Amino acid sequence: MTISHPPTPGTALWLYAHPRPDSLNGRIFREGVDTLAGQRNVLTSDLYAQGFDPVLRESDLGQLSGTHGNFAELLGDAYTQGQLALDVRAEQRKVAEAELLIIQFPLWWYGMPAILKGWIDRVLTAGFAFGDLDETGLPRRYGDGGLVGRKALIIVTAGEDGRSLGSRGISGDLDTLLFPLTHGVLWYSGVASYDLHVITDADGLDDDAVARELRRLRRRLSGIAEEPARLFRNLRDGEYRGTRALRADLAPGRTDLNVHLADDRRL
């Protein structure tokens, strides 16, 4: 497979979305970046501090704005023709350079804060993150997108406890709630994710618990290079061929989203 944007070995991008610097998330961001900086070149995107505008709109097309056609495809044209907005191009350069993406956010309404969702909407354009065809004419997506060669660690804080967000928990299990990110965004673009790094009961941690969580995070980050990343199934392996649904002989009878995890394959 072709690597569209070869990452720079040892470079990480820490993508962070929380409005309050004095929050638990603020501490996680600062101490996490410090820890990682001991072993890597760390770029950061502190979306609130940058005042990042998350609204994908007509002006994202640059001089192509107003052109009739499919908006996602036009964004791909704007990418190719160097028409994307300066803030988007700056983010794309950081993503292109990083081989490790850290994506840190508080769980708001069972998903990402809007400022982070809009970073995805605006930055991961056609042409940059997806859109090519492979040698067989299949679109390069789900395991082989424009960002192939990268891995991602998602760090998420949640006010709820681990039971509410666990298997059969009332709020839905977090792996399924974040499937649109791990699979629909990252894997679609070629990025494999590590197991989620989850901090539950995040609103009620006392000082000792915060210190424990920060130690746990530092240990995780220090060893991340040795961790296996989870793989979903590859579109090109033929497991969906013909119907775009998973072949009946694979994970038979099941309808949960874990059927899309590759069996026993880790990167």
Place this chain on the structure above:
Amino acid sequence: MTISHPPTPGTALWLYAHPRPDSLNGRIFREGVDTLAGQRNVLTSDLYAQGFDPVLRESDLGQLSGTHGNFAELLGDAYTQGQLALDVRAEQRKVAEAELLIIQFPLWWYGMPAILKGWIDRVLTAGFAFGDLDETGLPRRYGDGGLVGRKALIIVTAGEDGRSLGSRGISGDLDTLLFPLTHGVLWYSGVASYDLHVITDADGLDDDAVARELRRLRRRLSGIAEEPARLFRNLRDGEYRGTRALRADLAPGRTDLNVHLADDRRL
């Protein structure tokens, strides 16, 4: 149960998020509102046209901005004390009035556009959409939140086809992808949803197909009052009691999110 904000019978709010007025979504919005206006009083929130700011930030707290504490709880205090931003209060008034919510958006990266996610982050504050305790001391959520008494119809367009977004489809089935909205946002706040109204292959429809889709939508809207809404399980029914996970005797062995649907109960 207490109805915190009694809706006005016959009033609907059409919440809409697409940047291009000349898009398929633009036509659906205009013709849908026209159709509904024949039978109801229709309020609208055209988020792009309004220039809605989707970034929840410190200034959302009004005079409480800078106060130490949990951000979600402070938003609840800001609501109670009339400190929320004017644009947020205007949206809350519309939601309070509506007994039917129409939520229309294109599927971007397997979720809502950021401008719509941020409407949820900013508008559905504690105090307004959730946060009370019932007479037994349980939080009023999942079936009994601040917006109880309302129903919602989600209209979503997708570039992909129905197989990719169906059961075992490569992109994940759409009901599961949108569970954070139907269950985590709406049901959490007390709102029951109708079956999703999905328009697939939305980028490739010719004029005839567009006309067919618009007819199908008008028929759906005209009969919506007679449709049963889907119910998830109620927190207060004891089906999660003790563990915050679904009792082992209900939907035994399953881990898909449909275990949270109430069996055979429709509103």
